[in-house]
Amino acid sequence: MPHTIRAYELQPRDGFDALTLVERPAPPLGPGDVRVRVRAVSLNFRDLNMVKGAKKRKAPIVPASDGAGEVIEIGAAVTRHAVGDRVAAAFFPTWLSGELSDYHHARALGGGQDGMLAEEVVLPESAWVRLPSRLSFEAAASLPCAGVTAYHALFEAAQLRAGDTVLVQGTGGVSIFGLQLARAAGARVIVTSSSAAKRDRAVAMGADHVIDYKAEPAWGEAARAWTGGRGVDVVVEVGGPGTFDQSVAALRYGGTMSLLGVLTGLRGEVNTYGVFHKSLRVCGIYVGSVAMFEGLIRALEARQIEPVIDKSFGFGEARDAYAYLASGAHFGKVVIRVG
Structure with missing residues (x-):
């Protein structure tokens, strides 16, 4: 009717x-x-x-x-x-x-x-x-x-494996799903956030390491240092041009950036040298x-x-x-x- x-x-x-x-x-x-x-x-x-x-x-x-x-x-x-x-x-x-x-x-x-x-x-x-x-x-x-975006970023684009290290930016929906799914797959997870309360919640959910990106503007280098200098295997990149270079710094040689976010805008200057220098894979993720x-x-x-x-x-x-x-x-x- x-x-x-x-x-x-x-x-x-x-x-x-x-x-x-x-x-x-x-x-x-x-x-x-x-x-x-x-x-x-x-x-x-x-x-x-x-x-x-x-x-x-x-x-x-x-x-x-x-x-x-x-x-x-x-x-x-x-x-x-x-x-x-x-x-x-x-x-x-x-x-x-x-x-x-x-x-x-x-x-x-x-x-x-x-x-x-x-x-x-x-x-x-x-x-x-x-x-x-x-x-x-x-x-x-x-x-x-x-949820689907995080799944795509970790398991379709990056083919995450147990023992890998993942970096997620912030504590929005995609990043929190990324934390949960990566931990469930046996990976270690680094979370960046400027909020002490949110960092504490991320740790309570299983994050292995947290970084205050305002206190540590070079958070990509900080993440790489935490891995013993090797670098992370996967970055779930939700920021866009404003965070791109630090994501490159965080990644290991041959690592994967799952690029899906525009929180800092659609356009901006990025350092492409690190991408080819480190043989990185940059994968566009749209849900x-x-x-x-x-x-x-x-x-x-x-x-x-x-x-x-x-x-x-x-x-x-x-x-x-x-x-x-x-x-x-x-x-x-x-x-x-x-x-």
Whole structure:
């Protein structure tokens, strides 16, 4: 039956006022589609950038790529899911496996098409990944971007092995997942943070070493020194040009930089000498495929890893949730409860 749902749209307004709660027709269901009642959505740094660009969009869009919920209706041809299944949507709904392409990129949730910050979402059955029953919807909502990105960075791009040393920058969603997954794989982990409280929390979660990057601006050299001068095997590089050179300094000869972040911007001067001098691999990471999402789920279940949720907001508090993420006070993920 046709009905309406509540959803947030990014409309052409300044700041977080662009986030507008509206009523709109529920999306139609095709024969290969699955309708999900969204229970929770998590936010990423990308979502802040989408708000900043709201005035440039040609039409309003439902924001946010990451959400989890329960199946409430399936199309006539659906075989992978049933009503009542607990699922989360892939960031790139059409990227099932293999390489990313323009086609998949153009269909990213909350960017190329409507995202998850709505009461109901309809996507093809192949876009939904079944969730472990032990995970809450809030925890599961944190997986599609941050969790899959960390998995891709460590195990697909870098092929992390037990005994390796990983450096993660800060304590945001990707870095905390990186800490958890790397430790579960038997690797040692270095965490950089300017906050003493966050460094203490990282150690409590299993970090082997922490570095205050403000007290030690040459934190790359400090990380390499901690490894006895060998250097780290993998850096999960979330900063971009502002942290690139220190990541190069931290890496061992033949190490891997999984480059995925833009926290310090998209452009800037970097020292390329260290890249070829040390025979480094620099791998661009843009989230991952449905197959990688399924691999992440297996890894989480094998070690019973629990995603770290910093703070949860109600559906009517979406602007507050975005503002809290923008403050940088979080450790782990920021979540919005939808229903």
